[in-house]
Amino acid sequence: MKKKNYRGFKAWFLPERGANFERWLFTLHRITGIILILYLSLHIFVVGSRAFGKESWINTMKLVGSIGEGFYHNLIKTLEYLLVLAVGFHAINGLRLLITEFGILLGKPRRPEYPYVASSLKNPKVFLYFLMILFFVYFLLGFQEFFLLK
Amino acid sequence: MKGRFWVLHYISGGILFILLLGHIFMMHFYKFLLKLQPGYEPMEWEAVIERAKNVSLVTIYIFFLLFALFHGLYGLKNILIETNFGRRFERGIVFLFWIIGIILFAFGTFTTIKAGGAG
Numbered sequence: 647m648k649k650k651n652y653r654g655f656k657a658w659f660l661p662e663r664g665a666n667f668e669r670w671l672f673t674l675h676r677i678t679g680i681i682l683i684l685y686l687s688l689h690i691f692v693v694g695s696r697a698f699g700k701e702s703w704i705n706t707m708k709l710v711g712s713i714g715e716g717f718y719h720n721l722i723k724t725l726e727y728l729l730v731l732a733v734g735f736h737a738i739n740g741l742r743l744l745i746t747e748f749g750i751l752l753g754k755p756r757r758p759e760y761p762y763v764a765s766s767l768k769n770p771k772v773f774l775y776f777l778m779i780l781f782f783v784y785f786l787l788g789f790q791e792f793f794l795l796k
Numbered sequence: 797m798k799g800r801f802w803v804l805h806y807i808s809g810g811i812l813f814i815l816l817l818g819h820i821f822m823m824h825f826y827k828f829l830l831k832l833q834p835g836y837e838p839m840e841w842e843a844v845i846e847r848a849k850n851v852s853l854v855t856i857y858i859f860f861l862l863f864a865l866f867h868g869l870y871g872l873k874n875i876l877i878e879t880n881f882g883r884r885f886e887r888g889i890v891f892l893f894w895i896i897g898i899i900l901f902a903f904g905t906f907t908t909i910k911a912g913g914a915g
Contacts, residue, residue: 655879690903690904690907693907696848697906700841712839734820741813743809787825788824791824791825791827795831
């Protein structure tokens with residue numbers, strides 16, 4: 647058997663060479679990804695109940711706490727908000743990964759004149775700040791939707 | 797085929813960015829939309845059935861399901877094969893995920909189409 651070299655889940659939380667901000671985004675991206683695929687598997691069956699009539703739909707909605715009142719309903723709504731945030735994070739960070747993968751926004755190479763800041767290092771950072779603002783807006787919109795509007 | 801699916805993973809990711817955020821906005825930001833369009837209630841039975849009868853929406857949702865399942869299961873497979881356990885049983889995991897994906901897609905498509913027909 648070859649030497650075991652796969653650090654697996656351990657590497658998400660204890661990166662070997664320390665970690666920068668993007669590395670933690672990677673960890674969060676994977677965690678939210680797992681949450682989303684597990685949710686999707688359940689979601690297919692929950693919303694699938696509408697194929698079996700109105701009774702079935704309403705009973706299922708009550709069972710999962712999507713309609714109704716009280717502590718359980720509020721708990722489910724809060725978890726749903728967290729899920730919506732997970733979706734937003736995964737989508738927005740995924741957009742960053744796509745942009746990085748295809749080398750968009752790296753800028754053209756130019757003669758390194760003093761004081762030289764490589765555009766390939768600067769542009770992705772600026773884009774990251776833009777995406778953080780975008781996520782913040784999404785966060786606020788979701789918060790308004792789930793907790794303020796009625 | 798092995799080693800080529802990552803392209804599909806990126807393409808489906810790009811498509812899901814649009815579809816999933818649209819879905820979230822339509823279904824979960826409905827109080828916000830209610831202000832723009834009074835009477836908008838996405839989770840009411842009548843609204844659900846009305847959407848289920850909309851052929852173009854149903855078609856989009858079936859593709860949405862296909863992309864989401866592929867993207868999700870492929871991503872989960874990628875995570876698993878980075879562990880010692882996953883590396884050892886890679887072929888088994890791929891096979892299992894194909895089965896799970898086909899079952900979930902079949903059930904999702906069946907209910908989506910049946911909901912529109914039974915209305």
